[in-house]
Amino acid sequence: MEGPEPAEGEHILNLSRLGLDNLNLEQISDERRKEVQQLLLPDNRLVVLPPAVAAFTQLSLLDISNSTTAYIGEEILGLTRLKTLLAKNNRLDEFSLPKEMGSMKLEVLNLSGNQFEEIPSQLLQIQTLKTLSMGGNRLKSIPAEIENMISLEFLYLGGNFISHIPPELANLPYLSCLVLCDNRIQSVPPQLAQVHSLRSLSLHNNLLTYLPREILSLVHLQELSLRGNPLVVRFVRDLIYTPPTLLEMAGRTIKSRGIPYSPWELPGNLVRYLDLASKCPNPKCGGVYFDSCVRQIKFVDFCGKYRLPLMHYLCSPECSSPCSSVSSQSESDSEDEAMAAARRMQKVLLG
Structure with a gap:
């Protein structure tokens, strides 16, 4: 050896x-x-x-x-x-x-x-x-x-x-x-x-x-x-929407109109359901959604050079977001926040 x-x-x-x-x-x-x-x-x-x-x-x-x-x-x-x-x-x-x-x-x-x-x-x-x-x-x-x-x-x-x-x-x-x-x-x-x-x-x-x-x-x-x-x-845009159920429509009405509810008035499972409401990201819309929403691609600028497609949810097809168009020059408050967060990234290796 x-x-x-x-x-x-x-x-x-x-x-x-x-x-x-x-x-x-x-x-x-x-x-x-x-x-x-x-x-x-x-x-x-x-x-x-x-x-x-x-x-x-x-x-x-x-x-x-x-x-x-x-x-x-x-x-x-x-x-x-x-x-x-x-x-x-x-x-x-x-x-x-x-x-x-x-x-x-x-x-x-x-x-x-x-x-x-x-x-x-x-x-x-x-x-x-x-x-x-x-x-x-x-x-x-x-x-x-x-x-x-x-x-x-x-x-x-x-x-x-x-x-x-x-x-x-x-x-x-x-x-x-x-x-x-x-x-x-x-x-x-x-x-x-x-x-x-x-x-x-x-x-x-x-x-x-x-x-x-x-x-x-x-x-x-x-x-x-x-x-x-x-x-x-290549950037891909998508639109998928399932109509809301009667349960969701009732839940949306309660949340959007600010109707009060409590565990003493509703079964526990309905209270938990109502607490899961998601606010629509469109600043011009005061609506909410639960299980039914529009899934879209939202484009966000990264480092001032790239437009990165991010998943974006809306409460309905009629709720058009100012961020939904790639060529749109107007930016909502939510997009400003997204871009600010994007600028925190020191390296985005796309190329």
Whole structure:
């Protein structure tokens, strides 16, 4: 066996780029194994994570990238101090990880460039995880249980086959960077605007034709990448309207005329329904809507250069908004507010 590369420090053991399928970790002294905090094993031929890794009890970082690894056994569960696991560009899939991996205290996990078709359920249980990278896999969806990863700050899922963004992403209180580029996403849920910690949102090379108006409330967003979407290549306008039900018509009348109501006069379900009324954004209209509304594309200037199509809702087809025309020079108060919010963005990568 060829000797290991010189250590970069007493706490680092670098056995990378040896191209070996057996690193003979058992030959390393017990004393040395107990002092190593970073074990670097990339660019080898480790089909299975060597069981001897379990003896490196002080590990905080383990790198097995580019090693054709197809299976990680339960020995990794004994690495109770492990914070960072790098295993990109291997042959791992959802059956390659130990079932109890959710009990680990990982903070950084990089599984990009593997063969995952779904995010393993045990990973969704790691509440200490701050960074999850699974780009370049075969993922078709993001499970709603992603909301359980309450410490997540960086989520990279670019280069997959994802078509839907679950609204549960809005329940991640510390998410600051979300990368969903090079997927098949057709729409962005308005709930995403609730992630006020979001600084960077990468959506380029998807199938987006519009963004929800709520996206402008992301006041801390510094980078929004949209190039390679139909909304950049060509602007599409849409009009969809379903006539209101009798329940909605009654609700609209009560709300628009200011008729008082209370839980002592109406059943609880009707009170809750009335409390869900949305105000029409047209400043010339005092109406409200519940389930029935006109869905239109509203164009908003970004950075004084681009006109970005945002989803816009009106209470009826007759309620024409001054913002509905691309060529209109008059701007309502609501559009002024939207443009002010848009100018907060430091980078809008459309080209």
